[in-house]
Amino acid sequence: MIHIYEGYQIKPHKLYPMSWIVVTDGKGGKIPDALTSMFTSVGIAKSEIDKYLSRKNKHAEAVNQG
Numbered sequence: 810m811i812h813i814y815e816g817y818q819i820k821p822h823k824l825y826p827m828s829w830i831v832v833t834d835g836k837g838g839k840i841p842d843a844l845t846s847m848f849t850s851v852g853i854a855k856s857e858i859d860k861y862l863s864r865k866n867k868h869a870e871a872v873n874q875g
Contacts, residue, residue: 812851815862819854822847829854 812819813834822828828847831840831854843861848854 812855813860815854817844817858819848819851819858831858 810820818832819829820832822830824852825847828849829851830847831844833840834873842863844854844857846857848857857868
């Protein structure tokens with residue numbers, strides 16, 4: 810089963826179906842290094858996506874403030 814969360818898909822790894830991987834939802838797109846691991850649960854993958862997006866947003870705000 811594929812879970813879609815915050816613009817990413819969380820799906821079972823083909824070779825290791827007890828592990829989960831994160832891919833972009835839609836065409837193309839690069840997976841950030843922080844999300845290239847295998848995860849033991851969907852909840853952990855979602856948590857890592859949230860952490861990545863939080864860091865990304867903080868960085869964007871700092872750049873905009875100049």
